[in-house]
Amino acid sequence: MSLPFDKIKVLHVASEMHPIVKKGGLGDVVGSLPKAQRELGIDSRVLLPMYPSIDENVKRKFKRMPHKLYIPLEWRVFPGFLWKANVQGVPVYLLEIEDIPFPAEVYPSNLNLNTIKPFFLFSLAALEFEKSARWRPQILHLHDWPTSQVAIALKWHMHYSSFSHLYDTVLTIHNLAHQGIIQETDLIPWGISKEAFNIDGLEYYGMINLLKGGIIASDAITTVSPRYSWEIQTKEYGMGLDGVLKKYSSKLRGILNGIDYSYWNPLTDPFLPAHYDIDNISPKEECRRALLTRCKWDEDHLPILIYIGRLVEQKGIDLLLYSIESIVGHGCRLIVLGEGNEVYEQSLKEASAQFPANVFVKIGYDEELAHLMYAGGDMLIMPSYFEPCGLTQLIAMRYGTVPICRAVGGLADTVIDADTAHDGTGFLFSHYSSEALLHAIGRALGAWNSPELWSQIVRNCMIADFSWSRSSMEYAKLYLELLGVSDLRSF
Numbered sequence: 123m124s125l126p127f128d129k130i131k132v133l134h135v136a137s138e139m140h141p142i143v144k145k146g147g148l149g150d151v152v153g154s155l156p157k158a159q160r161e162l163g164i165d166s167r168v169l170l171p172m173y174p175s176i177d178e179n180v181k182r183k184f185k186r187m188p189h190k191l192y193i194p195l196e197w198r199v200f201p202g203f204l205w206k207a208n209v210q211g212v213p214v215y216l217l218e219i220e221d222i223p224f225p226a227e228v229y230p231s232n233l234n235l236n237t238i239k240p241f242f243l244f245s246l247a248a249l250e251f252e253k254s255a256r257w258r259p260q261i262l263h264l265h266d267w268p269t270s271q272v273a274i275a276l277k278w279h280m281h282y283s284s285f286s287h288l289y290d291t292v293l294t295i296h297n298l299a300h301q302g303i304i305q306e307t308d309l310i311p312w313g314i315s316k317e318a319f320n321i322d323g324l325e326y327y328g329m330i331n332l333l334k335g336g337i338i339a340s341d342a343i344t345t346v347s348p349r350y351s352w353e354i355q356t357k358e359y360g361m362g363l364d365g366v367l368k369k370y371s372s373k374l375r376g377i378l379n380g381i382d383y384s385y386w387n388p389l390t391d392p393f394l395p396a397h398y399d400i401d402n403i404s405p406k407e408e409c410r411r412a413l414l415t416r417c418k419w420d421e422d423h424l425p426i427l428i429y430i431g432r433l434v435e436q437k438g439i440d441l442l443l444y445s446i447e448s449i450v451g452h453g454c455r456l457i458v459l460g461e462g463n464e465v466y467e468q469s470l471k472e473a474s475a476q477f478p479a480n481v482f483v484k485i486g487y488d489e490e491l492a493h494l495m496y497a498g499g500d501m502l503i504m505p506s507y508f509e510p511c512g513l514t515q516l517i518a519m520r521y522g523t524v525p526i527c528r529a530v531g532g533l534a535d536t537v538i539d540a541d542t543a544h545d546g547t548g549f550l551f552s553h554y555s556s557e558a559l560l561h562a563i564g565r566a567l568g569a570w571n572s573p574e575l576w577s578q579i580v581r582n583c584m585i586a587d588f589s590w591s592r593s594s595m596e597y598a599k600l601y602l603e604l605l606g607v608s609d610l611r612s613f
């Protein structure tokens with residue numbers, strides 16, 4: 123029996139979408155999940171803010187929709203425009219609001235009433251969307267605190283709560299560390315009723331917590347891996363919301379992220395000097411040589427370890443920094459690409475100055491170098507303190523680069539330790555310490571020195587399937603449940 127997914131209409135209301143605007147994994151997910159959903163027959167579309175930093179060449183592809191929409195806030199009404207384009211088969215709408223610019227850096231560094239106002243208006247605009255788009259979704263799929271405000275408005279807004287029967291909402295938590303907390307306590311001038319400000323609403327230690335409000339107000343909550351969905355219900359990883367998540371656990375489920383296998387494909391990747399797949403891995407060597415040249419190193423057959431990602435505490439950069447000297451001592455090369463905390467950036471630059479023959483550091487965001495590193499590296503290091511899903515390890519595996527990860531969240535759900543299973547895809551460690559990381563690196567180097575074993579692990583990585591096919595189906599079934607389709611044949 124084929125499932126009636128073609129009847130589902132979903133609008134992803136999001137703050138990022140690759141390739142239009144991307145800051146991290148959320149951008150990858152919104153850039154690939156709707157595409158996979160459309161392949162199932164779902165009419166899946168995306169609404170994004172029109173950030174001033176979006177590339178002009180990208181903006182030019184969008185056409186302004188003829189009908190304005192009007193968003194009420196305080197004593198006035200803000201007119202807005204939708205701009206529409208087809209992005210890899212997905213209808214995408216950018217919202218422009220007169221007099222209200224979205225932050226160029228996407229997320230404001232300081233959250234307060236002023237800086238969250240564009241996202242609040244954006245969220246209300248999602249409820250006015252059909253008037254301009256001439257298309258009404260049944261499901262509003264929200265992502266993290268910037269758009270959890272849609273669910274908040276549907277539950278507690280003096281006007282928009284009357285729209286609640288029109289939509290079902292799904293809130294995906296990509297990272298519980300970002301909750302959208304503001305000091306202010308009064309959203310009444312914005313139309314949010316007083317009753318929302320209590321312990322069963324937005325109130326959080328005398329402040330407002332937008333993610334918490336979204337968790338309570340949404341019809342369903344998902345997180346990006348099954349393990350993270352229970353980790354966030356514990357004190358250690360709950361970031362102060364474990365109690366709320368436990369209370370609402372019946373509507374919480376973990377659905378593993380996938381990656382876009384047409385974009386992340388070593389056989390066709392336009393950023394690579396040579397192409398390969400499981401049937402012919404040897405061109406990976408040429409990518410390795412190009413990577414070495416990029417770092418101004420000669421080939422001397424040392425294992426290449428890579429790190430790609432934000433340079434923040436969450437990612438275990440402390441462990442990496444403490445381990446660099448030993449990594450060099452083990453005769454490895456380390457290439458780091460990332461940006462974030464200035465202290466980490468500085469320490470990494472110092473390490474590369476201290477070990478120029480073994481450590482290469484590029485501070486910044488560099489899509490091209492990232493692709494070359496995934497293809498040219500041997501091992502990926504991901505010592506995260508916590509990791510909701512992690513895409514980097516999935517991409518690395520797709521490119522035959524073996525992950526060495528801390529066994530948390532999505533890392534534990536996606537990497538199989540090669541010392542414990544024949545189909546092993548990497549090396550895991552549990553204790554959050556540089557000793558444990560170095561021990562896992564030592565085990566990986568042991569395997570690397572045994573070419574037959576290593577090539578089996580590389581093959582296992584490349585065979586593992588982390589495309590969206592399974593996970594997009596899980597989302598589709600969740601949507602059907604929300605739409606009350608228990609007997610699928612009657613839909």
Ligand code: ADP
Pocket residue numbers: 145146147148150430431432459460461486487488489492511512513514515517
């Ligand atoms: P996050 O916690 O940042 O969402 P993920 O592992 O889920 O981490 O996703 C990270 C994504 O961002 C991957 O696609 C990775 O390749 C990319 N990425 C992270 N930092 C950089 C960078 N400095 N340059 C290029 N790509 C990066």
